[in-house]
Amino acid sequence: MKKKGWLRKAAITWLIGLFLIAVFADFIANDRPLIAKAEGELRFPVLHEYGSALGLTAPYQPVVRNWKRVDTEWALWPVVPYSAGATDLKNSNFKSPFDAQETGPRARHYLGTDKLGRDVLAGLIAGSRVAIFVGIGSLLISLLIGVPMGGVAGFFGNDGLRGSRARWWGRSVGGLLGVLYAWISLLPYFRVESFGLTVALLITGFIVGGWLLSLLLRLVPFFRKPTSFPADSIFLQVVELFVNIPGLVLLIALLAVINQPSLWIVVLVIGVLRWPYVARHLRAELLRIRSLPYIEAARISGLGKWRILFHHALPNALGPLMIVSAFGLGGAILLEAFLSFLGIGIPTDQVTWGSLLRASRSRPDAWWLAVFPGVLLTFTVLAANILGERN
Numbered sequence: 001m002k003k004k005g006w007l008r009k010a011a012i013t014w015l016i017g018l019f020l021i022a023v024f025a026d027f028i029a030n031d032r033p034l035i036a037k038a039e040g041e042l043r044f045p046v047l048h049e050y051g052s053a054l055g056l057t058a059p060y061q062p063v064v065r066n067w068k069r070v071d072t073e074w075a076l077w078p079v080v081p082y083s084a085g086a087t088d089l090k091n092s093n094f095k096s097p098f099d100a101q102e103t104g105p106r107a108r109h110y111l112g113t114d115k116l117g118r119d120v121l122a123g124l125i126a127g128s129r130v131a132i133f134v135g136i137g138s139l140l141i142s143l144l145i146g147v148p149m150g151g152v153a154g155f156f157g158n159d160g161l162r163g164s165r166a167r168w169w170g171r172s173v174g175g176l177l178g179v180l181y182a183w184i185s186l187l188p189y190f191r192v193e194s195f196g197l198t199v200a201l202l203i204t205g206f207i208v209g210g211w212l213l214s215l216l217l218r219l220v221p222f223f224r225k226p227t228s229f230p231a232d233s234i235f236l237q238v239v240e241l242f243v244n245i246p247g248l249v250l251l252i253a254l255l256a257v258i259n260q261p262s263l264w265i266v267v268l269v270i271g272v273l274r275w276p277y278v279a280r281h282l283r284a285e286l287l288r289i290r291s292l293p294y295i296e297a298a299r300i301s302g303l304g305k306w307r308i309l310f311h312h313a314l315p316n317a318l319g320p321l322m323i324v325s326a327f328g329l330g331g332a333i334l335l336e337a338f339l340s341f342l343g344i345g346i347p348t349d350q351v352t353w354g355s356l357l358r359a360s361r362s363r364p365d366a367w368w369l370a371v372f373p374g375v376l377l378t379f380t381v382l383a384a385n386i387l388g389e390r391n
Contacts, residue, residue, distance in 0.1 A: 011383035022132040029080035029122040036075035082119035084126035084351040092117035112368040134336040141271025146278030153235035154286030166223035170214025178209015255345030330384030
C-alpha cells in the first residue's frame with residue numbers, strides 16, 4: 001500500500017508539473033525576452049505578444065522581428081532562450097547535446113538540435129502544451145457525450161422513460177435532421193469558422209429540429225399514445241457500432257481527408273471516438289447503483305427520477321468514472337503522438353512529441369530526438385495509468 005501511495009503521489013506530481021509547463025510554456029522557452037529595456041523603454045515582449053493576440057495592445061513600434069539582434073540595455077531571458085520552431089543555422093544538421101555548439105553568449109542547446117537547428121528542449125516544452133490540450137480537450141468531449149448517454153441508459157434502462165411517441169420520434173429523428181440541416185445549409189450560409197459557434201449552431205439545430213417534428217407528430221393520433229423509450233437498447237446498439245469499427249483506422253481516414261489540419265479537429269475526433277469507453281463503465285456502475293436500498297428509499301419518498309439520478313445516483317458513480325477518465329487521458333495523449341508521428345491531422349508547423357520522434361527516422365544516430373520525447377511520452381502515459389488504477 002505504501003508503494004502504491006508513493007507511485008500515485010509521483011504520478012500526480014508529474015502530471016501537475018506537465019500541466020504547469022504547458023500553461024507557462026512561452027515563459028519557459030522563447031526567443032523573446034521576458035523583460036527588456038530598449039531605447040530607454042521597459043518592455044515585456046512575451047506578455048505584450050499575448051495582448052496583441054487578444055487585440056488588447058498595439059504592436060511595439062518599431063516592430064522587432066528578432067530580439068536577439070536588438071541592442072538592449074539589459075534583458076531577462078527565459079530559461080530556454082529558443083522558440084520551438086525557430087531555426088539556428090549555425091547549429092543545424094543534428095547537433096548532439098554533447099557536441100561543440102556555436103551559440104555565442106546564448107545558452108547551449110541542452111538537448112541538441114534537429115536538421116534545421118531547432119532546439120529539442122524548446123520543442124519538448126511546446127509539445128507538452130499540445131499533449132495537455134489534446135488530452136484534456138478530448139477527455140472533456142468524451143465526458144460530455146458519454147456521461148449523458150451512459151447515465152440515461154444505465155439508470156432508466158428500457159422502461160424508465162415514458163412519454164408520447166411524438167416526443168421520442170421528434171427528439172431523435174427531428175434532432176438528427178436538424179443537425180444535418182444546420183451542417184449542410186446554415187454553416188455555409190453564415191460562414192461560421194469558429195469551433196465554438198459551430199457547436200452552438202449544431203446544438204441549436206438539434207433542439208429546434210426535435211421540437212418542430214414533435215409538434216407535427218402530435219397531430220397524428222398514433223404518435224400521441226404514451227410508450228417507453230428503449231434507451232438502454234439503443235445505447236447498446238450505438239456502442240456496438242462504434243466498438244466494431246476500428247477506431248484508429250477510422251481516425252486516420254477522417255483526418256486524412258481534411259484539407260486544413262487543426263488541433264481542434266483532432267481533439268473533436270478523438271473525443272467522439274472514445275466516448276463509448278466512458279459511457280459503458282458509467283452504465284455498468286449505474287445498473288448496480290439503481291438497485292441499492294437508498295435509491296429505492298428515494299423513490300418511495302416521492303423524489304423525481306431525474307433528481308434521484310443527478311443528486312443521488314450519479315455522484316456515487318464518479319469514482320469509477322474518474323478511473324476511466326485517467327486511462328482516457330493517457331490514451332488520448334498517446335494517440336495524438338501517434339498521429340503526429342505519422343504526420344496526419346496535425347499542422348506541419350506544430351512541434352509535438354510525435355513530430356520529434358518522426359524527425360529521428362531520417363537520422364537514426366540522432367538518438368536524442370527519439371530518447372527525450374519517448375521518455376516524456378512514456379512517463380506521461382504511465383502517470384495517467386497509475387492514477388487510473390484502483391487503490
